[in-house]
Amino acid sequence: MSFAKNLVYSRLKLLNKYSRSVNTSAIRLQNVQQVTTGKRICIVGAGPAGFYAAQYLLKQLSDCTVDIVEKLPVPFGLVRFGVAPDHPEVKNVINTFTKTAENPRLRFFGNVSLGQDISLQELRQRYHAVLLTYGADQDRELQLQNEQEQHVISARKFVAWYNGLPGAEQLQPDLSGRDVTIVGQGNVAVDVARVLLSPIDKLKITDTTEYALEALARSQVQRVHLVGRRGPLQAAFTIKELREMLKLPNVTTNWRSSDFTGIAEQLEQLQRPRRRLTELMLKSLSEQSTRSSTAAAGRQFLPVFLRAPKAISAKEMEFAVTQLREGVAVATDATECLPADLILRSIGYKSSCADAGINFDPQRGHVRHEQGRVLKDGEEKSVEPGLYVAGWLASGPTGVILTTMNGAFAVAKTICDDITAKAFDTASTKPGFEVGSQRIVSWDGWLRIDQQECEAGKSKGKPREKIVDIEHMLTIAGV
Numbered sequence: 001m002s003f004a005k006n007l008v009y010s011r012l013k014l015l016n017k018y019s020r021s022v023n024t025s026a027i028r029l030q031n032v033q034q035v036t037t038g039k040r041i042c043i044v045g046a047g048p049a050g051f052y053a054a055q056y057l058l059k060q061l062s063d064c065t066v067d068i069v070e071k072l073p074v075p076f077g078l079v080r081f082g083v084a085p086d087h088p089e090v091k092n093v094i095n096t097f098t099k100t101a102e103n104p105r106l107r108f109f110g111n112v113s114l115g116q117d118i119s120l121q122e123l124r125q126r127y128h129a130v131l132l133t134y135g136a137d138q139d140r141e142l143q144l145q146n147e148q149e150q151h152v153i154s155a156r157k158f159v160a161w162y163n164g165l166p167g168a169e170q171l172q173p174d175l176s177g178r179d180v181t182i183v184g185q186g187n188v189a190v191d192v193a194r195v196l197l198s199p200i201d202k203l204k205i206t207d208t209t210e211y212a213l214e215a216l217a218r219s220q221v222q223r224v225h226l227v228g229r230r231g232p233l234q235a236a237f238t239i240k241e242l243r244e245m246l247k248l249p250n251v252t253t254n255w256r257s258s259d260f261t262g263i264a265e266q267l268e269q270l271q272r273p274r275r276r277l278t279e280l281m282l283k284s285l286s287e288q289s290t291r292s293s294t295a296a297a298g299r300q301f302l303p304v305f306l307r308a309p310k311a312i313s314a315k316e317m318e319f320a321v322t323q324l325r326e327g328v329a330v331a332t333d334a335t336e337c338l339p340a341d342l343i344l345r346s347i348g349y350k351s352s353c354a355d356a357g358i359n360f361d362p363q364r365g366h367v368r369h370e371q372g373r374v375l376k377d378g379e380e381k382s383v384e385p386g387l388y389v390a391g392w393l394a395s396g397p398t399g400v401i402l403t404t405m406n407g408a409f410a411v412a413k414t415i416c417d418d419i420t421a422k423a424f425d426t427a428s429t430k431p432g433f434e435v436g437s438q439r440i441v442s443w444d445g446w447l448r449i450d451q452q453e454c455e456a457g458k459s460k461g462k463p464r465e466k467i468v469d470i471e472h473m474l475t476i477a478g479v
């Protein structure tokens, strides 16, 4: 079917399906159809990198149209499925993304997965440029025996569970034990610790999924160890996250004073953010000794430094005691076991290779590129014309949304520069995405899902109740 016929077909299909409500998707498709002479750019992945890149491209290139292809029926990537539910202010970036999506030169194609529903080769034939921003949806493993046991789960899966990622509702983490040990000390690890230790009433007013709230309300977890290989000066969490932990009602934080030997003496040499974080840890440590015994009766947050994971058993986890040599943690022969009814591995995310045509580095878990230009397979210096990568898929899973935004803007600028330099073909006519028999969620389809979620949340005093079943999402979206 030709592209023009396809648009008519999809318009009719949409109009039939959504005849009960005002339909603007068809109008939007029509608008896009009018701009046939401009540059067609496809972005794969509707997370922060995708939306920020789209925002930049639409602003800088007045004759371009941008299509965002997203695996899930719903947009926003880790802003929806990663950011902690008790951090609603972080999710405000969704408003900016929504404004970008409302641009008539942007189309959203939800429920379309690169590598499954469409190949990279096909996308490259249909667009002048393709920007890959499909993130990092796998996790790094400890490579220890027994890691596949039921009581060992990744923080990624646990986060996805409380945040309602489709499929993650099956996780059913066992929260019947008293002790949880989290391996890793980044902000994701602290998010997980906070969710486990927070009073349930604090979570009830967030968009934590209902099934997770029910499980957390029944939770018997009393103590959460947060274990890192290195020392307090290398702690990966940031001050905001630590402050929140220290302020959690009915939770006491207990540091090990031995971890802080010689730390106060180094304060002066530290850069300001690191110094402030360390000062806060030292302050909290000093308050520990003066705390009354009743205050220590509730749940406990127990950061442990200088321990490297060594072995996993049914109720505990063994760690090697480490020493720091030039900032690197080196395991000694000494060991320590920590109680662990549940073990949460939080040592980072990694990307996967969605399509065989992507020059992917499996070791480092990201796409090989030079300043966002994807490199040709086996050739270090030459780039694939018109193929780009941004976000966590390019950088690896580091940094916050702001970092992702800056990276995405930089790659979008590179695309604009390459167009000016005629580094890839923009003269020929490209058809863009072909709406075939797939069940595709348009932006208006997402708005319908959004509306239902917000309405369902309102009755429970929550900002939204996320729908986790894909089929249900598609039905609401009208496809």
Ligand SMILES: Cc1cc2nc3c(=O)[nH]c(=O)nc-3n(C[C@H](O)[C@H](O)[C@H](O)COP(=O)(O)OP(=O)(O)OC[C@H]3O[C@@H](n4cnc5c(N)ncnc54)[C@H](O)[C@@H]3O)c2cc1C
Residues within 6 Å of the ligand: 044, 045, 046, 047, 048, 049, 050, 069, 070, 071, 072, 075, 076, 077, 078, 079, 081, 082, 083, 084, 087, 090, 112, 113, 114, 115, 133, 134, 135, 136, 137, 159, 188, 191, 349, 354, 390, 391, 392, 393, 398, 399, 400, 401, 402, 404
């Ligand atoms: C648990 C957690 C909590 C965080 N909390 C914060 C915070 O509080 N504040 C902050 O600033 N940052 C936070 N971050 C970091 C922030 O989420 C990232 O910086 C940002 O989401 C990275 O954006 P991205 O677009 O590269 O990837 P993602 O957000 O992962 O977006 C990728 C998108 O691509 C889609 N996709 C995947 N595969 C395919 C495919 N084959 N085809 C089509 N689409 C596909 C995904 O569904 C997703 O929508 C957090 C991260 C995590 C993991």
